[in-house]
Amino acid sequence: MKEKITPCLWFNNQAKEAATLYCSVFADAKITAQSAIVTGISISGQNITLLDGGPMYKPNPSISFYYLCEKEEELNRIWDAFSREGKVLMPLDKYPWSEKYGWVNDKFGISWQVALGKLTDAGQKITPCFLFSGKQYGRVDEAIAHYSSIFKDTTVKGILRYGANESPDIEGKVKHAQLIILGEQFMLMESALPHNFSFTEGISLTIHCESQEEIDYYWEKLTESGEESMCGWLKDKFGVSWQIIPVVLSKIMSDPAKAGKAAQAFMTMRKLNIEQIVQASLS
Numbered sequence: 001m002k003e004k005i006t007p008c009l010w011f012n013n014q015a016k017e018a019a020t021l022y023c024s025v026f027a028d029a030k031i032t033a034q035s036a037i038v039t040g041i042s043i044s045g046q047n048i049t050l051l052d053g054g055p056m057y058k059p060n061p062s063i064s065f066y067y068l069c070e071k072e073e074e075l076n077r078i079w080d081a082f083s084r085e086g087k088v089l090m091p092l093d094k095y096p097w098s099e100k101y102g103w104v105n106d107k108f109g110i111s112w113q114v115a116l117g118k119l120t121d122a123g124q125k126i127t128p129c130f131l132f133s134g135k136q137y138g139r140v141d142e143a144i145a146h147y148s149s150i151f152k153d154t155t156v157k158g159i160l161r162y163g164a165n166e167s168p169d170i171e172g173k174v175k176h177a178q179l180i181i182l183g184e185q186f187m188l189m190e191s192a193l194p195h196n197f198s199f200t201e202g203i204s205l206t207i208h209c210e211s212q213e214e215i216d217y218y219w220e221k222l223t224e225s226g227e228e229s230m231c232g233w234l235k236d237k238f239g240v241s242w243q244i245i246p247v248v249l250s251k252i253m254s255d256p257a258k259a260g261k262a263a264q265a266f267m268t269m270r271k272l273n274i275e276q277i278v279q280a281s282l283s
Contacts, residue, residue: 004182007065007128008049008204008243009110010057015039015050018108025081026067027074028125035253044125049206059202061089061195063240064103064111066127066187070119075100078114082106109202122185123157128205129187132174133195136238140174140190143238147181150221155180168192201233204241211246212274218244219271232272246274252281 011018019039023029026043033040039050069075079092085107092102092114100116119125132140148154157178162169169175169192177188209215222244225237232244249272253259258281265280266272 003047003184004208005184006047006049006206006208007063008051008206009059009108010051010053010202010204011108012055012058013052014108015052018106018110019050021081021106021108025078046124046126053201057201059109059111060197060200061103061105061111062131062133062197062199063203064113064129064131066113066115066129068115068117068119068122068125068127070117072100072116075114075116078112079104082112082114124185127185127187129189130199130240131195132188132190132238133193134198136198137190137192138170138173139238140177140188143188144177144179146237147179150218151181153180153182157185199235199239199241201229201241204233204243206243206245208245208247215244215246215272215274218242228270230270231266232269244272246272246277248274249277252277255281258282 009018016034016039019031019041022041022043023031028045029041029043031039032042032047037052039052041048041050067078069078079102082104087105088102089105089111090101090103092100095101098115098117101114103111103113105111113129130143132138132143144156148156157180159177160175162171162173162175164171166175169190173192174188174190179186179188207218209218219234222236222242223234227235229235234242234244236242249262249266252262261283262277262281265277269276
């Protein structure tokens with residue numbers, strides 16, 4: 001499966017170590033690409049980029065990964081591996097939504113929600129989950145409308161709202177929502193509890209674009225009330241980081257004769273220009 005949108009995890013020179021851990025813990029995981037800075041992995045068919053970007057940014061639970069286990073043995077193996085040197089956010093226990101569930105940061109700070117359940121009910125083995133808290137609390141409905149207007153093939157799979165007696169959360173705010181964007185599932189939650197984290201570049205989402213027209217479209221829409229950055233990176237109006245990247249770039253960067261010249265070109269760009277990158281790689 002070639003996803004249109006894939007997660008990118010930021011590491012401080014630990015991407016290869018993390019990839020090794022994930023491939024040892026998850027039954028259906030493998031390394032798909034490796035370079036000095038980027039390691040690609042696939043977990044149950046979900047492609048994820050591990051980026052050795054240095055100490056500038058760190059991942060946090062504002063974006064976590066909900067991983068569904070159909071067998072308790074699988075869940076226990078993952079939990080034991082991640083909690084051993086990580087940090088437990090919600091203990092492994094029975095909850096209203098799962099017979100067995102826990103939330104843990106692994107040793108690298110990547111946040112995982114592991115749950116026992118049926119894949120036929122969830123629809124996806126591993127799902128990125130956004131937590132809107134702090135200044136972003138109460139904006140999930142706005143986010144659903146915003147992303148639905150940008151990504152034309154978006155379906156709201158379901159919304160569960162807080163009731164009257166769930167303080168400190170406000171009645172009617174979104175406890176849990178599921179979106180299908182371009183065929184992929186995402187979860188959105190909001191919490192009024194005090195959290196010392198918010199969306200950062202530590203975890204970003206990469207949109208793989210086939211044309212300059214696509215790049216221009218997503219760049220314009222996602223920077224609206226947001227913030228441009230460098231090398232195809234941006235923040236949207238909620239602070240979520242995105243990378244708008246041409247598909248051809250990975251092919252160019254895999255060619256040692258072209259990679260250096262292409263990198264020199266796109267390192268000076270904000271929004272990426274395919275033609276200029278290709279021409280630079282051939283010069």
